[in-house]
Amino acid sequence: MPPPKIDVPPGADQPIATxxxxxxxxxxxxxxxxxAVTGWESDRGEISRYSTIGTFGAGYCPEDKFEGLAVAGATGRSGVDLDTAARDHVHLAExxxxxxxxxxxxxxxxxxPTQITVAGxxxxxxTAIVTDIPKERKCGPPTSLFDIVATPGYATAEVMILMVELHQGLPGALDPTVTDxxxxxxxxxxxxxx
Structure with missing residues (x-):
């Protein structure tokens, strides 16, 4: 079970507790x-899965009402250091x-890797800058930015991984500063x- 939804006034940034x-x-x-959860899989099975997600731009393409322009979510890892966890996840972009x-x-x-600080x-x-994405879906992006941050978790896993993925090169695509x-x-x- 995810933590409960945090209600905020309309127009405010929306916190999502993991x-x-x-x-x-x-x-x-x-x-x-x-x-909700989101993720990717291939013919060889699941690639990755993230929970407690936020999405943007679902339905921007009439041919696929589920295809969106951006997604963020979290997952956890234990038994690895921060760099390994982040590197393993960002390399899933390929x-x-x-x-x-x-x-x-x-x-x-x-x-x-970029060393940053999260809550001290x-x-x-x-960041994976993905270009020349094979065009299999009419609504698929030509390019994408796939960001991964790994930081120590406080509960359920030693490392929390935050993923933010922004489609680029499409009408309505978000500026990369949103990820920041x-x-x-x-x-x-x-x-x-x-």
Missing amino acids: KYGLTYEIPPDWKNEYS RIFASSGERFKPKVQYVG RPAVRY QIIASLHPSEGYGG
């Missing part, structure tokens, strides 16, 4: 899907944006870290 004892905030025009069967792969440029604790950020804002909003959930 089961890892950390909360992140999405912009007011995003959809708070705190109880599989996430590959063609079905992973026969055709996109070009991926990795940026990082160390964190590691990587979401990452900067990470803080201990009520009852943790204090």
Whole structure:
């Protein structure tokens, strides 16, 4: 069970509490899907899965009402250091944006590791800049930004991983500064870290 939804006034950033004892905030025009999960899979099985998600731009393409422009979510890892957790997850971009069967792969440029601080604790950020994404779906993006931040968790896992993915090169695509804002909003959930 995810933590309960945090209600805020209309027009305010929307906090989403994760089961890892950390909360992140999405912009007011995003959809708070705190109880939902998202992820990617291929013919070879599940690639990755994230819970307590926020989404933006669902339905921007009439041919696929589920395709959106952005998504954020969290997962956890134990038994690995921050850099390994972040690096392992960002390198999934090559599989996430590959063609079905992973026969055709996109070009991926990795940026990082960047050492940052989340609520006074160390964190590691990587960005995958994904281009030349194989065009299999009419609504699929030509490029994408896939960001991963790993920081110590307060509950249920040693490391919490925050993922923010922004489609680029499409009408209505968000500016990359939105990812920076979401990452900067990470803080201990009520009852943790204090």
